[in-house]
Amino acid sequence: MSSEEKLNQLRQLTAELANLGGIQALLDWDQQVNMPRGGMEDRSAQAALVAGIMYDRATSPDLGALIEDLASEIPDINADDDLAREIKVAKRDFEHISRIPREKLIEFVMVTSQAHEVWVQARQNNDFASFAPHLTRIVEMRREQAELFKPYDHPYDPLLDEYEPGMKTAEVKAIFDALRPKQVELLQRIAQAEQVDNSFIRQKYDFDSQEKFSRFIATRMGYDWNRGRMDLAPHPFTTSFGYGDVRITTRYLETDGMSSLFSTMHEAGHALYDQGLDPKYRNTSLGRPTSLAVHESQSRFWENLIGRSQAFWQFAFPIVQMLFPEHLANLSLEQFYRGINRVEPSLIRIEADEATYNLHIMLRFEIETDLMEGKLQAKDLPEIWNSRMQAYLGVTPPDDSSGVLQDVHWSGGMIGYFPTYALGNLISAQWWEKMVADHPDIPNEITAGNFAPVLAWMRENVHRYASRYDPQDLVQKITGSRINPEPYMRYLEQKYSQIYQL
8 A cells, every 4th residue: 555545544534533533422412402401311322322333443453553654754754744643642642531431431522421411400500519529530430541551740730731742740730830920919909099999890791692792703803604694602612513514602691791701702713713723734633723721811811812802892882882782881991901801800700800710720620730749638628618719709608609610521420621721811911912013903904994905914933833732832832932821910010000090
């Protein structure tokens, strides 16, 4: 068989795995959006069946031999070209999944599928005790999975690597250690300043009007509705079933009139990335986003650096005033802008302001690493969570639903995911500095409601590369440095010094 024939065969197998992944994602999307509670047992079996089929395809000896043959025919598998990179990533994927026994993978899928439904009810009922045994088993299984990847520097490394290829726990700790004191110092200065009023947000805004505005902004951002849709979910998320079907979800809160907009912009930011992958990588090992941190850099960029910017609201404020006159008609743009950027330690991560958000992530990262090291047991998490929330943010959750049960991630076994949110924040500021350096007129375009230049820059510099580069290499290529907290701190300092007159 010629090299070209081998490559075509590899891409055919890769396409089949991608299609199976789309089916798996569809089952998960339906479980979170539509599935009745009674469907849990059947859905777990369905998800396990698909996972088993995927595992068999992804670990087949024929696929392994094909990858090894192609790798041996490439002069330098680390070369900076598309083909070498494609084979390198395919080899990495094969070696990774092959380390996990089939029966363990199937068990993990079934355990997490069931745990998700238990978590939903536990959160509604403020009943951590009902979820604790499921979380205990998930933590045990994640430890077992990490053991399969020895040697490692830290048992958290293999889990982090699933979401952030090549990243080490020590790197994240170093970044967070450099960032934490600077954010805490900024928060202390803000706490001493006169607080801004955001009472206009804490009212019930008409849900239909919220949806219209959210759809309008997602459209202006460039979200392609011919390849997507928007639904409701308790915990908003984005999922991709393929290049032609990338869906977002949002939610509407009676106590926060702007939450749905920022949620929609966040998820649409994710979706724009998936919709912007270069089609030339389709059906190859490179045909997916490079990492969760880069993915989060997109969602956090659109939600915060655009959606909470003064430039954006110079365009959008007259529109929301017309939609919600009973709340906003007598408010000035400056009052509105300052109000939506109020800094206030809060209980809920996804509702946290930019100045405190990373502290929520650091808390979760520390808990996860302690769980993996065996320093913490799942049953003890409510007490640990509450004490660290008080230490980090000065607030204590009144119940577990607004505390340790608030996030969906642990019920899905996604230990290792949380650091990517904060890393995404840092990268988003690096993108912004480079974008404005390349195109100084972009702030004025945003003021005019023209987001096309922003999306075009992202398409050219980030989206199109898919997994052509590892995340740190991509950030280095585009901005000239690896993931760096300094641009993010410059952004926060400039923004909040103006808002709070520091």
